[in-house]
Amino acid sequence: MPLILPEEEVRALISIPDLVPVMERTLGQFSAGEVDQPLRSVLGIGRDRSFCGVMAAALDDPAAVGTKLITIVERNHERGLPSHLATVVLLDPETGALLALLDGRYITEARTPAVSAMAARQLATSGGGHTLAILGSGVQARSHLEAFSHTLDVETARVWSPNASHRERFVETAAASSGVSITAASSAEEAVREATLVVLATSSAVPVLDSAWVADGAHVTSVGAPVPDQREMDPQLVARARVIVDSRAAALAESGDIVQGIAEGHFEATQIAGEIGEIVNGTLRGRTSPSEVTVFKSLGMAVEDIAAAHLAYTRAREQGRGVEIDL
Secondary structure (H helix, E strand, O other): OOEEEOHHHHHHHOOHHHHHHHHHHHHHHHHOOOEEOOOOEEEEEOOOOEEEEEEEEEEEOOEEEEEEEEEEOHHHHHHOOOOEEEEEEEEOOOOOOEEEEEEOHHHHHHHHHHHHHHHHHHHOOOOOOEEEEEEOOOHHHHHHHHHHHHHOOEEEEEEEOOOHHHHHHHHHHHHHHHOOEEEEOOOHHHHHOOOOEEEEOOOOOOOOEOHHHOOOOOEEEEOOOOOOOOOOEOHHHHHHOEEEEOOHHHHHHHOHHHHHHHHOOOOOHHHEEEEHHHHHHOOOOOOOOOOOOEEEEOOOOHHHHHHHHHHHHHHHHHHOOOEEOOO
């Protein structure tokens, strides 16, 4: 019988540190052509034409197939709801029968920073004592602080977002749980100057990061701007950096930081050096010098969601968790 796994169950079954090696394996398989994943379908819904995405994927190892349905409705904050909501439908790859319905909001919250941390481990400068700058103070900002503090040697962190009360609240709640010395910056530039790691987790439609602020040798992670008419980075930064993506095809179709920069003549499609899975597989070099600026542009992929959901489902069956339903 199929399982229902609500958010509290999924949180109990998988963590961000659990997902870092899973995402490394999965993205390696993706770049090796060992998974089946079409580009996601995107719809505009409601009066505000909010984002609705349909993301399907099938993996062979472990055998898993499913779809994530995700919506981004910014006005949900006025309703006391998260702006990002999602459901994952997991199917039996042998029969096509329904295996499970899982909350996808936490899966998105956890797998995104797990991928970012894995990529940073491949692309950031070696050595310890990193200074982390985070632009944004929402769910992904918090989860990236957790992922980076678990995976990399982060000594200090600075956070900035346009709302002063939001960034102060972020510092208050994150300082106790992260084990990292964290402060609120009065500007994005103040947060970023001299940082060795920069995370962009914003909902901005226009660039929030200027190339002039980014130190040589820094590694930048961009997880916002998932559609062609949004971007987080100064195009001069993208032109300056060694750019690695999760999916080349998706980045060229969906990433405003890439699509708009090409359209404006700042760089060509060849500015994308490759996919993070190629670096995992050893078929592409990551960082080429200590002074090089690297950028990981993450759009998020269905294979990540299905791999994370499969792990949660497998553990739920082993532990007797979830609610069985009869359709």
